[in-house]
Amino acid sequence: xxxxxxxxxxxxxxxxxxxxxxEIKNLFNGxxxxxxxxxxxPGGISHxxxxxxxxxxxxxxxxxxxxxxxxxxxxxxxxxxxxFFTGGGNTFLLVKTLHEEHLMQVLKExxxxxxxxxxxxxxxxxxxxxMKTTNDMPIVYPSSxxxxxxxxxxxxxxxxxxxxxxxxxxxxxETRIKEFLTQNDVKVIGLREGNWxxxxxxxxxxxxxxxTRVFEKNKEPxxxxxxxxx
Amino acid sequence: xxxxxxxxxxxxxxxxxxxxxxEIKNLFNGxxxxxxxxxxxPGGISHxxxxxxxxxxxxxxxxxxxxxxxxxxxxxxxxxxxxFFTGGGNTFLLVKTLHEEHLMQVLKExxxxxxxxxxxxxxxxxxxxxMKTTNDMPIVYPSSxxxxxxxxxxxxxxxxxxxxxxxxxxxxxETRIKEFLTQNDVKVIGLREGNWxxxxxxxxxxxxxxxTRVFEKNKEPxxxxxxxxx
Numbered sequence: 174x175x176x177x178x179x180x181x182x183x184x185x186x187x188x189x190x191x192x193x194x195x196e197i198k199n200l201f202n203g204x205x206x207x208x209x210x211x212x213x214x215p216g217g218i219s220h221x222x223x224x225x226x227x228x229x230x231x232x233x234x235x236x237x238x239x240x241x242x243x244x245x246x247x248x249x250x251x252x253x254x255x256x257f258f259t260g261g262g263n264t265f266l267l268v269k270t271l272h273e274e275h276l277m278q279v280l281k282e283x284x285x286x287x288x289x290x291x292x293x294x295x296x297x298x299x300x301x302x303x304m305k306t307t308n309d310m311p312i313v314y315p316s317s318x319x320x321x322x323x324x325x326x327x328x329x330x331x332x333x334x335x336x337x338x339x340x341x342x343x344x345x346x347e348t349r350i351k352e353f354l355t356q357n358d359v360k361v362i363g364l365r366e367g368n369w370x371x372x373x374x375x376x377x378x379x380x381x382x383x384x385t386r387v388f389e390k391n392k393e394p395x396x397x398x399x400x401x402x403x
Numbered sequence: 404x405x406x407x408x409x410x411x412x413x414x415x416x417x418x419x420x421x422x423x424x425x426e427i428k429n430l431f432n433g434x435x436x437x438x439x440x441x442x443x444x445p446g447g448i449s450h451x452x453x454x455x456x457x458x459x460x461x462x463x464x465x466x467x468x469x470x471x472x473x474x475x476x477x478x479x480x481x482x483x484x485x486x487f488f489t490g491g492g493n494t495f496l497l498v499k500t501l502h503e504e505h506l507m508q509v510l511k512e513x514x515x516x517x518x519x520x521x522x523x524x525x526x527x528x529x530x531x532x533x534m535k536t537t538n539d540m541p542i543v544y545p546s547s548x549x550x551x552x553x554x555x556x557x558x559x560x561x562x563x564x565x566x567x568x569x570x571x572x573x574x575x576x577e578t579r580i581k582e583f584l585t586q587n588d589v590k591v592i593g594l595r596e597g598n599w600x601x602x603x604x605x606x607x608x609x610x611x612x613x614x615t616r617v618f619e620k621n622k623e624p625x626x627x628x629x630x631x632x633x
Contacts (some may be wrong), residue, residue, distance in 0.1 A: 185570035216578055217585035263582050265541075305542050309533050310579040311495075312586045318544050331573035340415035341596060343561035348446055349540040352493050355447035356542045366571060 175200060176290040176323055178297035179369035180330045180381075182261050188390045190230045190293075196369065196380070198234060200289045201256055206237040209256040210280075212270040213262025213295040223260060243278075251279050254288065259331075261294025264307040268299060269315035281321040290323070294330045297370070301327040306353055306361050308346070324370060324377055325360075326403065327353075332363035332386060347386075347394065354390045361388040362403065370403070405430060406520040408527035409599035410560045410611075412491050420460045420523075422597065426610070428464060430519045431486055436467040438484040440510075442500040443492025444526040453490060471506075481509050484518065491524030492559075494537040498529060499545035511551040520553070524529075524560045527600070531557040534584055536591050538576070544597060548595055554600060554607055555585075555590075556633065562593035577616075577624065584620045591618040592633065600633070607633045 177193070177200050184192050201207065211223040218226075224240035231238050238258070244250035251257075257280065259267070271277040277299070284290045292300050298307050300323040304315075308331060335345040344352075350361050362370065368381030379385045384396045397403075407423070407430050414422050414618070430436065441453040448456075454470030457505045463466050468488070474480035481487075487510065489497070501507040514520045522530050528537050530553040534545075538561060565575040574582075580591050592600065598611030609615045627633075 181573075214582075214585070215574070217582050253631060266586065305544075306540060308540070308573060310583055311537065311541060311548060312547050312579075312583040313535070318541060331571065333571060333573065341561065341563060343411075343538060343563065344445070351543075352444075352447050352496075353542040355444070356496065361442075 174285060174290075174323060174372045174375065175287060176284060176300065176372045177369050178292045178294070178300045178324070178328060178364075180297065180332065180364040181366045182293040182368060189226060190362050192367065193369070194234075196371070197291060200291060201234070203238055204255045204289065205235060206239065206254075207231070207258055208241050208250055208254040209238045210241045210257065210259040210267075210271075210296065213260060213264065213267035214239075215260070215262035218262075223262075224329065227258060227260060240270055246277050247274055247276055251276065251283055254283065256289040256291075256321060258291040259293070259296030259299065261296055263312055264295040264298045264309045264312050265311050265315055267295045268304050268318065268320065269313045271299070272316045272391065277321060278318070281323065284321070284323055296330050297330050297364070300370070302322075302328065302359050305357060305359075306350060324372060324403070327359050327361045328370065329361055329363045332365045350388045354388060358390045363388060363394075368399070404514060404520075404553060404602045404605065405516060405517060406522070407599050408522045408530045408554070408558060408594075408602075408604045409559065410524065410527065410562065411595040411596045412523035414597060419456060423599070424464075426599065426601070427521060430521060431464070432468055434485045434519065435465060436469065436484075437486040437488055438471050438480055439616065440471045440487065440489040440526065442471075443490060443494065443497035445492035448492075453492075454627070457488060457490060466551045469495070477504055478509050481506065481513055484513065485563045486519040486521075487514065488521040489523070489526030489529065491526055493542055494528045494534050495541050495543050495545055496526040497525050498534050498548065499543045501529070502546045506557070507549070507551060510520045511553065514553055518529045519598075525606055527558050527560050527594070530554055530590050530600075533557065535587060535589075536580060551604065554602060557589050559591055559593045562595045578620075585608075585619060588620045593618060593624075598629070606620070609633060
């Protein structure tokens with residue numbers, strides 16, 4: 174497999190996908206067209222507008238982008254694609270659409286065959302075992318929470334440390350993930366913004382500029398450095 | 404109906420339910436025993452421990468508390484109860500358990516008959532039309548997102564304003580609720596900590612110390628004062 178699962182598309186003060194440019198060139202090396210999956214619709218943006226945003230980033234790299242929504246036969250589009258990029262947004266909407274259109278499994282199979290895959294945020298969540306560690310609001314009801322399982326764990330994108338100054342009683346991210354572990358025995362990678370998971374020929378590592386927080390059932394959470402194998 | 408749906412159980416720096424004491428006395432006036440629904444299990448706390456916490460608050464008010472988990476016949480326990488309190492925690496776990504045990508509908512019917520109901524956080528979410536505006540992590544898969552609809556809108560508990568200082572790219576609460584409104588036509592009450600919804604004989608108002616933010620489809624969000632009818 175040849176995949177990148179990033180915590181976020183955009184760093185604070187940065188441009189869309191900018192900080193990932195070198196890794197993206199590496200991932201899509203030798204490829205001149207990818208299929209973009211716009212179903213997560215961040216902020217309710219249309220499939221068309223969202224695809225334009227992806228096109229604008231990839232054009233200077235010499236990679237054409239086609240939105241999956243443009244195809245009448247989406248399964249065939251996935252079968253014929255050279256590579257994939259799933260953008261962030263709402264994970265419930267993304268997963269619902271992929272299950273509804275019977276695309277989750279065919280996408281997984283094509284990635285497992287070696288076609289390169291880039292996910293950001295919600296697009297990274299679907300690379301995990303299931304979507305039960307998303308931060309998103311359940312605005313629609315998917316037929317299942319199961320995802321592609323391209324990596325043998327779950328991802329918590331945009332992982333955020335507790336803020337001791339916050340006078341607010343909502344649960345911290347750490348509390349939420351610990352609640353997940355009372356009900357599930359799946360490792361969770363708390364991926365801070367600036368970090369990504371790289372799976373290259375079965376070697377899975379965490380990359381980027383930040384430490385990464387790992388949560389396992391019946392264990393204290395622990396931190397790992399960029400470059401650590403998972 | 405006679406209900407209180409609070410944003411949070413505990414204000415920053417305060418004790419459990421303390422700020423709601425007068426409203427709770429008013430709500431449960433003349434009642435000496437209530438059934439506590441502990442299924443949301445905040446932080447994974449056991450049903451027993453959680454029920455003890457509720458008991459400790461209600462004992463000085465002369466109100467006995469029984470945990471719903473203690474009853475073999477839970478439907479019968481709801482039918483026989485004088486009033487109810489559902490504590491906060493994980494809304495997915497709460498809703499899954501209520502649907503699994505076929506309790507959502509019988510609870511709704513008993514509250515609609517006039518039995519007093521107190522909800523906090525997740526316990527307030529289930530008073531809305533559905534749980535699609537919860538902030539919680541989807542740690543389990545409920546058979547449906549539908550809730551009791553004791554009020555003709557949804558609640559976003561622990562409503563939090565965007566923090567302009569945060570160098571983080573996760574969606575703001577407002578963005579999430581706007582995403583909900585692209586997929587649903589249900590009014591959302593952004594209930595800040597310190598506020599609650601009061602439904603007394605069909606008069607629905609928002610109460611508490613803070614302004615409340617209201618979100619409707621195809622409208623700019625707007626603010627309403629404590630005491631405003633909904």
